[in-house]
Amino acid sequence: MTDPVQRPGPARAPAPEPEPGEQQLPLPGLVRARARAGRAAAAGRSRARAVEAQPAEVDPVARVLVDVPLAHLDRPFDYAVPAAMADAAVPGARVKVRFAGQEVAGYVLERAAASQHAGRLAPLRRVVSPEPVLAPEVAELTATVARRCAGTRADVLRLAVPPRHATAEREPSTAAPAAPRPAGDAPGAAGWAAYAQGAGLLTALAAGASPRAVWTAAPGEDWPALLAAAAAAALSAGRGSVLCVPDGKDVDRLDAALGAALGEGHHVALRADAGPARRYRDYLAVRRGARRVVVGTRAAAFAPVHDLGLVVVWDDGDDLHAEPRAPYPHTRETLLLRAAQQGTAVVVGGFARTVEAQYLLRTGWAREVTAPREEVRRRVTVTVAGASEHDLVRDPFARTARVPRQAHDLVRRGLAHGPVLVQTPRAGYAGSLACERCRTPARCEACTGPLRLTGSTRPPACRWCGRAHPAWRCGTCGHRGLRAPVVGEARTAEELGRTFAPVPVRSSGGDHVLARVPETPAVVVATPGAEPVADGGYAAVLLLDGWLALARPDLRTAEEALRRWTAAVGLVRPGGEALLVADPALPVVQALVRWDAGGFAERETAERREAHLPPASRIATVTGRAAAVEEVAALLRLPAGAEALGPVPVDLAGPGPGTPPAGTPAVSVGDREVRLVLRVPRAQGAALSDALGEVQRLRSARKLEAVRVQVDPPSL
Structure with a gap:
């Protein structure tokens, strides 16, 4: 007889180990003790929540x-x-x-x-x-900007309030000195006397009034000193200032001028490249009232300055003033809204004048501040290559050559007295190439992209795929020679260096931008916006490739060309010369010769009124996939007198003319981006913004596909 099989019974859970220091009790007692402790802890948490609630x-x-x-x-x-x-x-x-x-x-x-x-x-x-950190007036301003731009306040607040930095927040803000320097001692105070209404503007600011001015600076003007004097006048009346400029170079110049006009410790420069700690520390100094004068770029327009009395925007036509992130507010419009909200003085300044600034004068909202013609003629002489018969007799190619004889003569005269600035519209070496014989554009054999040169010792390479073509041959005539229809600043500097050796040649553009150059003789080649400031000013300014600056297919082409030219000529020293290589018959060229930015802006405004274009009307664009834009058009309730133009396809072909690079996926009709343009009379601008905002809220609640809405885009 065999023994029965012993089957294992159900396993028992091991007894829990006692906690350190816990009294060893029998199992039932230990369980009850732990249950009582858990109930006591839960009761304590409930009492804490009750207190918190x-x-x-x-x-x-x-x-x-x-x-x-x-x-x-x-x-x-x-x-x-x-x-x-x-x-x-x-x-x-x-x-x-x-x-x-x-x-x-x-x-x-x-x-x-x-x-x-x-x-x-x-x-x-x-x-x-x-x-x-969020001041009540800034909170109200963000709501106004969001409504005008048909955006959300959350997006505007990200632009207005910098991210928190806990360490900087725990530090106290150093109080400003007891009193700034007297406004009359500011270096630029006497400079306003050269302008009609200039002295009156400064007097009104010192008296605590709120004048509104559109200021056109004269050539060679030290505009940072004059704006610093205006801020000093406002501060003498117990009011703060916000001054917005396009880029970091301008911030540095105005920062130094404010230090000279106010003394140290009265202003801050809000800049994105300062780092999170310093940027937040400076923002808190303004919010706490320790600093009452602020200079910066776009985000500085929302600075929470106590007792704000003056807002300034310099060079409002620069595209850097247009915010690239939703809801795309423009610095000028933000400051004008803030001035209307808080009753502050306004100065819209620049060497040129935008049609928006001209519209402020046309409606009587602001007053004009300009220099007399005699003062302008004393400061600079502007000529155009080949403008007279005498010029053509001396040089028959004065109107066709890229650097005519007049340009060489100007550079030689200027180098005898100091540095000479040469402005060229394109950066790089040779951005596009063509056959030397038949002028056919040079294309890549792999992707048909445009070829370019990046240096004198490098072979031509494709701008799309990067493939080099050392043995390129024209597909039309078989010729191997290449020419450069468009030359960049690097190639221009190379050519001028050979012509005017041994004079040093400096280049400023692209990733290498110079801030200042000494007053010793030198040729400085720069792209628009990258012109360095010369100590004492430039002896002469040469503006090349005027035709290229006027070749952009844009509503603001002529306005932008004049802005770039005047910004360069504005760096000349008193008594200097400037030469433009362009067609002398063009109205924008004659506006530069006469230094008549106001007349040109008035002419542009009149033409836009006839064509129902901004600023006489208000425009908004809706961009997205075709189906989404059609849904927006169906839901939109436009105000009276509104027009809907389009939608039309947005160009997705790639970075240049011709077919897209090899490997680019095909875009179906349904996935192609389209743009709808909405236009209303200026009086209906607020109604258009409200209608677009309502559509955005409705589509967001229904979780429909997002579209990009931009009110008053800087370009179409």
Whole structure:
């Protein structure tokens, strides 16, 4: 008889190990002890939550603008303020709230005694910082800008308030000295006397008034010193200033001028390249009232300056003033909205004048500040190559050569007294090539992209795929020679270096931009916007390839060309010369010769009024996939007198003419981007923005495909 098989019974769980220091009890007693401890801990947490949930005694409701980019959620939401956070949740503070099942950031806009919401309010999760970084006037400005641009306040706030830096926030802001230097001692104060209405503008600012001016600077003007004098005059009346310029080079110049006019410790320069700590530290100094004069680029337009009395935008036609991120506000429009909101003085300045600035004069909203003709003629002489019969007799190719004889003579005369600036529209060496014999554009054999040269010792290479073509041959005539129809600043500097040796030649453009050059004789070749400032000013300025500056297919081509030319001529020293190589019969060329930016802007404004183009009308564009744009057109409720133009396809062919590079996927008709242009009379501009904003909210609530909406785009 065999033994029965012993089957294993159900395994018993091992007894739990006692915690360190815990009294060893029998198993049932240990379980009961742990259960009592768990209930006690849960009761403690409940009591803590009850204390935290207890609302504040005063203004227990916080209206919070959550950082959510969805258009249909672009409004404040009410949250309960726990008593423990009553002192920290001040208006303007950063907070964290529970929203749609997630913890999101937001700003407290205001505290209230009650809410219109009938249900229970969710409490604030935590106060990130009690620092009130969002000023009430800036919060109102962001709402106005978002409405005008048909965008969301969350997107505007990202432009207005820099990211938090905790270490910088804990540091106190150093107070400004007791009093700035007297406004009359500012280096640029006497310079305003050379302008009609200039002295009156400075006097009004010093008296605390709010004048509005469109200022056209004379050639060779030290404009940073004059703007610093205006800020000093406003500060003497106890009012702050915001001064916006296009780029970092201009910020550096104006920063130095403000230091000389006000003394150290009265202003800050808000710049993106300063680093997160310094940028936030400077922003807090402004918000806390330790600094009342701000200079910077686009984001400085939202600076929370206390007792703001003056806003300034310099060179408002520069495309760097147009924000490339949604909702695409322009610095000029932001400052004008702020001036209307806070009742401040306005100065729109530049060597040229935009049609928008001219419209301010046309409507009587602002006054003109210009120099007399005698003062302009004293400062510079502007001529055009081949403009007279005498010039053509001396040089028959004066109107056709890229660098005619007059240009060489000008450079030689200028080098006898100091540096000479040569402006050329294109950067690089040779951006496009063509057959030397038949002028057929040189193309890549692999992808048909345009060929270019990047240096004198490098073979031609494709601009699309990068393939080199050392043995290129023309497909039309078989010739191997190449010519460069368009020459960049590097090739121009090389040619002038050989012509005017041993004079040093400096190049500024692309990734290598010079800020200043000494007053010793030298040839400085620069692209538009990259012209360095010469100590003492340039003896002469040469403007090359005028035809190329006027070849862009854009509404603002002539206006932009004049702006670039005047910016270069504006760097000349008093008594200097300037020469433009272009067709002398063009109105924009004659406007430069006469230094008549106002007359040219008035003529452009009149032509645009006849064609119903901005600024006489307001325009918005809707860009996206064809199906999405058609949905927008169906939902849009346009105001009276509105026109819908398009939609038309947006060019997706690639970086140049011809077919796209090899390997580019085909784009179907349904996936192709199209653009719808909406135009209304200027009086209906606000109604158009409201209609576009309503469509954006409706489409966002329905989770429809996003489109790009831009109100008053800088170009079409």
